[in-house]
Amino acid sequence: MLLVLIDTEADGTPGPGTGDVLAVAHATGLAVEVVTTGAVPDGLAVRRVHRLRHDLLTDHAPEALGEALVQLLAAVHPAGLLAAATERGDEVLAQTAARAGLPLATRCLALCPGEPWSLTRVRSGGVLLEDAELTAPVVLATVAPGAAASGSASAPAASASASEAPAPAPDVVEFVPELDPVLARTRVVERVPRAEGVSLATAPVVVSGGRGVGSADGYAVLEELAALLGGAVGCSRVATNNGWRSHSDQVGLTGTQIAPDLYIACGISGATQHWVGCMNARTILAINIDAEAPMVTRATYAVLGDLHEVLPAVIEEIRARSGTVDRPDPVPVGVADR
Amino acid sequence: MSTTAEPERRDVLVCIKRTPAVGARIALTDDGLAIDTRHLGFTMGPHEECAVEEAVRIAESHRAAGGTARVTVLTVGPPDAAEQLRYAISMGADEGVLVEVPTEELDPEPTAASILAGLRSAPDTRYDLLLFGTDSAVAGNAQAGIRVACALGLPMVAGVKGIRFDDSGLELRRGTPAGIEIYRVPLPAAVGVKEGINVPRYPAVTGRMRARKAPLRTVPGEPAAGGLRTVALRRPREDRPETVVLGSGAAAAPAVVDVLAELGVV
Numbered sequence: 001m002l003l004v005l006i007d008t009e010a011d012g013t014p015g016p017g018t019g020d021v022l023a024v025a026h027a028t029g030l031a032v033e034v035v036t037t038g039a040v041p042d043g044l045a046v047r048r049v050h051r052l053r054h055d056l057l058t059d060h061a062p063e064a065l066g067e068a069l070v071q072l073l074a075a076v077h078p079a080g081l082l083a084a085a086t087e088r089g090d091e092v093l094a095q096t097a098a099r100a101g102l103p104l105a106t107r108c109l110a111l112c113p114g115e116p117w118s119l120t121r122v123r124s125g126g127v128l129l130e131d132a133e134l135t136a137p138v139v140l141a142t143v144a145p146g147a148a149a150s151g152s153a154s155a156p157a158a159s160a161s162a163s164e165a166p167a168p169a170p171d172v173v174e175f176v177p178e179l180d181p182v183l184a185r186t187r188v189v190e191r192v193p194r195a196e197g198v199s200l201a202t203a204p205v206v207v208s209g210g211r212g213v214g215s216a217d218g219y220a221v222l223e224e225l226a227a228l229l230g231g232a233v234g235c236s237r238v239a240t241n242n243g244w245r246s247h248s249d250q251v252g253l254t255g256t257q258i259a260p261d262l263y264i265a266c267g268i269s270g271a272t273q274h275w276v277g278c279m280n281a282r283t284i285l286a287i288n289i290d291a292e293a294p295m296v297t298r299a300t301y302a303v304l305g306d307l308h309e310v311l312p313a314v315i316e317e318i319r320a321r322s323g324t325v326d327r328p329d330p331v332p333v334g335v336a337d338r
Numbered sequence: 339m340s341t342t343a344e345p346e347r348r349d350v351l352v353c354i355k356r357t358p359a360v361g362a363r364i365a366l367t368d369d370g371l372a373i374d375t376r377h378l379g380f381t382m383g384p385h386e387e388c389a390v391e392e393a394v395r396i397a398e399s400h401r402a403a404g405g406t407a408r409v410t411v412l413t414v415g416p417p418d419a420a421e422q423l424r425y426a427i428s429m430g431a432d433e434g435v436l437v438e439v440p441t442e443e444l445d446p447e448p449t450a451a452s453i454l455a456g457l458r459s460a461p462d463t464r465y466d467l468l469l470f471g472t473d474s475a476v477a478g479n480a481q482a483g484i485r486v487a488c489a490l491g492l493p494m495v496a497g498v499k500g501i502r503f504d505d506s507g508l509e510l511r512r513g514t515p516a517g518i519e520i521y522r523v524p525l526p527a528a529v530g531v532k533e534g535i536n537v538p539r540y541p542a543v544t545g546r547m548r549a550r551k552a553p554l555r556t557v558p559g560e561p562a563a564g565g566l567r568t569v570a571l572r573r574p575r576e577d578r579p580e581t582v583v584l585g586s587g588a589a590a591a592p593a594v595v596d597v598l599a600e601l602g603v604v
């Protein structure tokens with residue numbers, strides 16, 4: 001039996017990556033049971049849900065949850081425990097692994113039971129894959145986002161059990177761990193909600209700029225296009241390091257990995273560490289003076305030329321077609337009629 | 339005796355990792371076990387560079403307030419990893435520890451064991467704060483710091499984009515899709531730092547001079563394999579169709595807007 005830790009949002013819905021981790025778990029062919037600290041999401045095609053109950057587990061608490069999971073492993077003896085490879089999932093399973101003295105494979109795309117288990121994990125954000133072996137009495141792993149779609153996890157059990165008529169409601173078993181009160185030291189004590197507005201992570205269109213933009217002010221034209229397209233502005237690490245944009249706009253390995261419908265890369269060369277942040281975009285349009293830039297050669301569409309000439313012309317063309325009067329002054333962001 | 343809640347002395351350890359600065363395409367060695375680094379430069383990961391910067395800023399502000407502070411950088415790696423230690427010293431760290439292992443890339447358990455060996459080699463040093471990058475650039479195992487913290491009984495929060503000292507310890511901020519989570523942990527503590535916490539400085543010439551001469555302490559690591567073993571690295575298949583060039587310069591605008599219209603975004 002494999003345990004799958006499911007993170008739930010404040011509103012009780014399953015957290016990001018839940019579909020991927022369940023698909024990879026089912027694809028191993030082992031029976032799957034779920035662990036949660038919160039609400040039990042509807043429609044889980046599993047037999048049993050272990051609900052962890054403790055005052056220390058009412059909000060994200062990596063040490064307390066890691067310790068609780070160690071105790072659950074000792075009580076129910078699963079073959080392994082999986083979680084989504086989110087920041088939280090990786091952190092909690094690392095706490096579990098450290099406390100139990102077990103190895104941990106993070107960011108896996110597929111896992112195959114055996115002696116040892118074999119697995120494939122993502123490296124460098126996805127430009128490399130690592131095939132590895134995991135030798136452990138209990139297998140601990142996190143599952144990379146997109147694993148279900150990567151094809152590696154397409155054993156029949158995965159899709160069959162997930163898509164058939166309503167699964168019978170699982171048994172819910174409460175598990176009350178014994179937790180040292182000192183573990184309260186690493187628990188969320190306060191939250192500041194995100195400001196309203198289009199977020200880079202979920203925007204359908206991202207207009208992104210790199211060194212070619214040349215200055216912080218140079219982003220005005222990207223802001224304008226993003227507003228016209230209902231999108232967000234992104235940037236490369238060069239822009240962040242030059243202080244042109246905040247790191248929350250950075251796309252890439254150490255920024256945000258995004259999968260918009262359209263990614264417009266302006267003056268970005270396409271280094272691997274940037275590429276892994278945008279390679280899952282459905283369509284990529286590169287605007288670059290260099291026809292040989294990797295971003296250009298890997299994009300769906302490209303325009304060769306100076307972004308400071310191309311973008312204003314594109315904005316003007318959009319306005320002309322939508323019948324909006326062309327104004328000589330820069331239009332404040334967000335005013336465009338859309 | 340200090341009369342404030344501030345300790346007089348602050349010791350910060352930063353653990354960094356030497357990583358190849360790969361370009362637009364990654365070449366692998368013939369045995370498929372590693373990145374072919376023969377034609378590559380090396381760097382430390384951006385998260386770690388930010389961790390060094392944060393440590394140096396903590397030390398600077400502590401000294402400015404009349405205290406003493408020391409920043410130690412530690413790396414587990416081959417002798418060449420001294421380059422990354424010296425870079426951190428040129429940014430303002432005070433001393434470096436090289437925990438020597440024969441390979442560039444070690445599995446997470448021996449990495450943690452080697453960091454602990456490095457700490458044991460200076461048993462009299464008590465660190466108030468241990469900083470790690472939240473995950474390393476290439477391997478991305480995201481666990482060495484947590485393993486070390488756990489072995490030392492220290493609280494650890496990863497993915498941190500804000501560190502502030504207050505009366506009771508540290509206030510840590512971490513970004514999530516829903517907003518910011520705030521943690522308050524007592525000292526000593528361990529933190530996994532994320533890029534964006536600061537913009538790292540470019541080392542000054544004086545820093546570079548100092549770094550060149552700074553003595554590094556070398557300690558043997560503990561490279562015995564853990565439970566996770568790399569069998570092979572490979573590149574995923576990429577089937578991208580040929581790029582469609584829509585034109586050059588401003589004249590391409592109509593063709594671009596045709597595409598935007600086709601995609602339904604205008």
Ligand SMILES: Cc1cc2nc3c(=O)[nH]c(=O)nc-3n(C[C@H](O)[C@H](O)[C@H](O)COP(=O)(O)OP(=O)(O)OC[C@H]3O[C@@H](n4cnc5c(N)ncnc54)[C@H](O)[C@@H]3O)c2cc1C
Nearest residue numbers: 210211212236237252253254255267268269273289307475
């Ligand atoms: C471990 C590690 C992690 C990293 N993580 C990230 C990350 O998360 N995100 C990230 O972005 N980078 C990351 N990097 C940095 C990455 O390797 C590149 O250095 C960076 O992405 C380059 O940014 P750039 O494309 O803006 O700049 P450059 O590589 O300098 O490219 C600039 C491009 O702009 C074009 N250009 C110049 N002027 C114009 C103009 N007027 N009009 C049109 N085009 C123009 C040029 O032809 C060139 O292609 C990381 C690096 C390392 C080692």
